[in-house]
Amino acid sequence: MNYLCLSLGLAAMLAVGCARQNEPVPAQIVREAARREVEAARDNLSGLKGAAMVMKGGELQGGDAQGRPLWSLGASEIRASGQMRGGLPARATLSNARATLYREGKPESSLRAPQITFFNSANGVRLQLQGGISLQSAGPWTGARGAVKVRAVRGDVDVKTRVISASGGVAMSQGGVEVTGQTLRAQTSLQKAEIAGKVRAKSPNGQIEAVSATYDWKKGRLAAQTVTARREDTQITGKMLEADTAATRGVLRGNVVAKSARGSARAPRIDFDWGKDFISAANAIFEGQGATVRAAKVQTDKQMRIASASDLTLQKDGATLRAAFANGFDGLERLRGREVRFSRGDLTFSAPSAEARKSGAGWILTATNGARGQNASGRVSAARVMWDESSKRVEASGGVTMQKDGATLSGATLSTDTKFQNARLSGNVRGKMKDGSTLSSGKLEKRGERYFASDGATARLKSSGAVGDVTLRGAQIEADAAGATASGGVTVTTATGAKAHAPRAVYNRKTGKITATGGVDFFDPARGLRQHGDTLVVDLGRKTVSLSNSRGQADMKLFEGKDLF
Known part of the structure; x- marks a missing residue:
């Protein structure tokens, strides 16, 4: 159902004719005059056949x-022309025009x-x-987002297809979102x-640039192609944005x-998510x-x-660090991780959980x-x-095991250089040397190839002699590849059970010899032999014993025996 409405001002003037200005005009006369003017306009328009008609105002x-x-x-x-169709002209040009589109009778x-x-x-x-x-x-x-507004140089509306x-440059906005582009279809x-x-879009939370974009203002969703998204000094580019x-x-793909x-x-x-201050990337480099x-x-x-x-x-500064999961980052200078594996040069380090921190030219690894x-x-x-690469130190505690040149040392705590040349262990220290000899003490210090056990x-020293292993006990023991020195209440015990206290x-x-000095007590339980002297020399290879100034079951200047050990 279509309508053509014209200005009623002229119709009212014609209706009153020459009536005096102060004489009231009946409403019926005005309405009738308007009706006649509309009918006349329609009759005129019906016969236009290409002629134009100009109307001031109207709808x-x-x-x-x-x-x-x-x-x-x-x-x-309104300038109308062409034949009438359904009570409307075929064409009309409207100046200073406005239009309202409706859906189900309500303005949209x-x-x-x-x-x-x-x-x-x-x-x-x-x-x-x-x-x-x-x-x-x-x-x-x-x-609450407010109306969607569009400005453009020119436009076209197909009422049937809605x-x-x-085109010619378009600006679109809703609330704090402003979008510009060349063309629009909506x-x-x-x-x-x-x-x-x-396409350029900006909001309080950032900006985007794109070749094209689709805005679903009702659902509050955006889809864009060939996109650059910006926030402060961060820029993200991709083919598709949602x-x-x-x-x-959003998501860029x-x-x-x-x-x-x-x-x-x-x-x-x-x-x-700029609001929550995060960027998340999958399979990222x-x-x-x-x-x-x-x-x-x-x-x-x-x-x-x-x-x-x-x-x-x-990978940083020649180091490679791997982790199943990591957080606690401070730039790329520090992190905490699970299932950590670190390597650099000949160093490898692994732990179920660890912290890695850059220090100077190296890393400090803590697990x-x-x-x-x-x-x-x-x-x-x-x-x-x-493990501190910078200071070249390793500190460890809790069930410590250290291995170096075929020797294995264990204890409660460890402090060592990264070459394991100089180390200190404490707390129920145990050691096994390359030749199979063992060492135990409350404390142990390693200086190069020498070991200092105390407390x-x-x-238990391996011997090439027929008597087998020899055990030394004392307040402290110094040992190296050449032998061992025990002091402070020393007890020497052979595999046969013979003992010497000095x-x-x-x-x-x-030489395969043990020399005990400072006053020696010798006891061989197998023979029931007890002797005391100044110096004891045991030749493990020859299985001989000599004790100077011997006193006991036999007093003599030199006590000698064979097969006693």
Whole structure:
């Protein structure tokens, strides 16, 4: 149902004729005059056949099958031409025009333009808007976000298909979101709009650039192609973006690259949430700050400072660090990880959990739940290990084991250089040397190839002699490859059970002799022999014993015996 409404001012003037100014005009006369003017206008329009008619003011309207308004046009001037179709001209040009589009009889959008050209054909009504146009959505669906507004150089409305097109430079906005582009294609409700050509969008949370973008304002969703998203000094580019209309939270896919002053990351997909201050990338490679990071998943803040990573491989300054999961990052100079493996040069370090911290040219590795570290010089394992490359120190505690040149030492605590040349162990120390000799004490100090055991020491020395192993016990024992020296309440015991007690005893591995001095008590339980003397010499190879100034079961200047040991 269509209508043509003209200005009623002229009709009223004709109706009153020459009536005096102060004489009231009956309402019926005015209405009748208006009716006649409208009918005359319709009759005139019906016979236009290409001629034009100009009307000052007025309105064109169209309705649906239920009689509800579908569209309406108003203007300061209407120039109509062409044959009438359904009570409307085939064409009309409206100046200083406005239009309202309806859905189910309710306004859904309004339009304004300096000029609107109206076309009425068998395909329906179409509007061309020129001279700088503005559109605005209506209806409750916009909610607190407010109306969607569009400005463009020109536009076109197909009332039948409910499509609005705009070109010549387009600006679209809702709330704090502002979008610009070259062309626009949208629903007449403006609930959904496609914008293309050098698309730029900005909101309080950032900016995007794209070749094209689709805004679903009703659902608050955005889809864009060939995109660059920016927030502060961080930039993310990719082929496809899915986000909220403000581009606060979204997903970029397809050859995605994120860049900031701290470096760049490449990934097939990057998720971002500027509001929660995070960027998340899957199967990512990060390069920056002198390092390369590969991870199955990495999360950073909006400035691309890494917060956490899974299946991480970090390469920096010749070091490679791997972790099943890592967090506690301080740039790329510090992190905490699970299932950590570190390597650099000949050093390898592994732990169920550990902290790695850059220090000078090296790293400090600290583990508190079990760790193993080794290099070409040796290895260490303990419940807690701190390996400092910078100071070249290793500190360990809790079930410590150290291995060096075929020797294995264990204890409660360890402090050593990273070459394991000089080390201190304490707390129930146990040691096994390359030749099979063993050592135990409360404390042990290793200086190069010499060992200093104290706080109650016992050494079980391998002997090439027929008597087998020899055991030395004393307050302290010094041992090396050449032999051992025990002092402080020394007890020498052979495999046969023979014993000697003295203040000091020396074992010479090369000669196979044990020399005890300072007053010696000798006892052979197998023979029931007890002797005391000044100096005892035991030849393990010849199985002989000599004791000077011997006293006991036999007093003599020199006591000698064979097969006593």
